[in-house]
Amino acid sequence: MIMILYTLLICLAMVSDVxxxxxxxxxxxxxxxxxxxxxxxxxxxxxxxxxxxxxxxGNDHLVFANVIANxxxxxxxxxxxxxxxxxxxxxxxxxIHQTKGRANSHFYLVRNNDVVFTMYHTGSNDNIAxxxxxxxxxxxxxxxxxxxxxxxxxxxNYTTFGGMLV
Numbered sequence: 001m002i003m004i005l006y007t008l009l010i011c012l013a014m015v016s017d018v019x020x021x022x023x024x025x026x027x028x029x030x031x032x033x034x035x036x037x038x039x040x041x042x043x044x045x046x047x048x049x050x051x052x053x054x055x056x057x058g059n060d061h062l063v064f065a066n067v068i069a070n071x072x073x074x075x076x077x078x079x080x081x082x083x084x085x086x087x088x089x090x091x092x093x094x095x096i097h098q099t100k101g102r103a104n105s106h107f108y109l110v111r112n113n114d115v116v117f118t119m120y121h122t123g124s125n126d127n128i129a130x131x132x133x134x135x136x137x138x139x140x141x142x143x144x145x146x147x148x149x150x151x152x153x154x155x156x157n158y159t160t161f162g163g164m165l166v
Contacts, residue, residue: 048080049158050062053154082143106146
């Protein structure tokens with residue numbers, strides 16, 4: 001609310017830009033509407049989890065098919081890939097629960113086929129979680145990769161992937 005009032009004051013202070021046929025109130029309303037609509041248009045967020053337990057085959061592109069939220073529609077639950085349509089700074093968070101064996105595992109956050117973050121899991125029946133920030137451009141893709149084969153990842157709310165424009 002304070003931000004809206006501040007913007008209103010700035011708009012009113014810029015009356016020299018108002019055309020002669022438009023009142024100050026009309027100009028201010030039009031300017032504020034444009035600012036607020038642009039802000040609403042740029043909301044991007046998604047959250048998804050695994051639908052069923054999954055045993056990795058090696059270099060797996062993890063697919064989080066159970067979508068909780070997908071504001072903006074940039075997350076594809078059929079591929080597990082987020083594709084950026086609104087450039088900016090994004091926060092990505094993920095949690096993985098490995099249930100089978102005592103083997104170590106590597107999980108990667110991938111942007112445009114390049115590993116940008118590595119997470120190391122040292123055992124069984126544990127959750128590992130991470131959050132990071134990425135500056136994305138239009139068309140950038142982000143997804144999670146499981147490196148080793150033969151690891152069982154628990155589904156439902158135990159293994160999740162999400163992101164949002166900040």
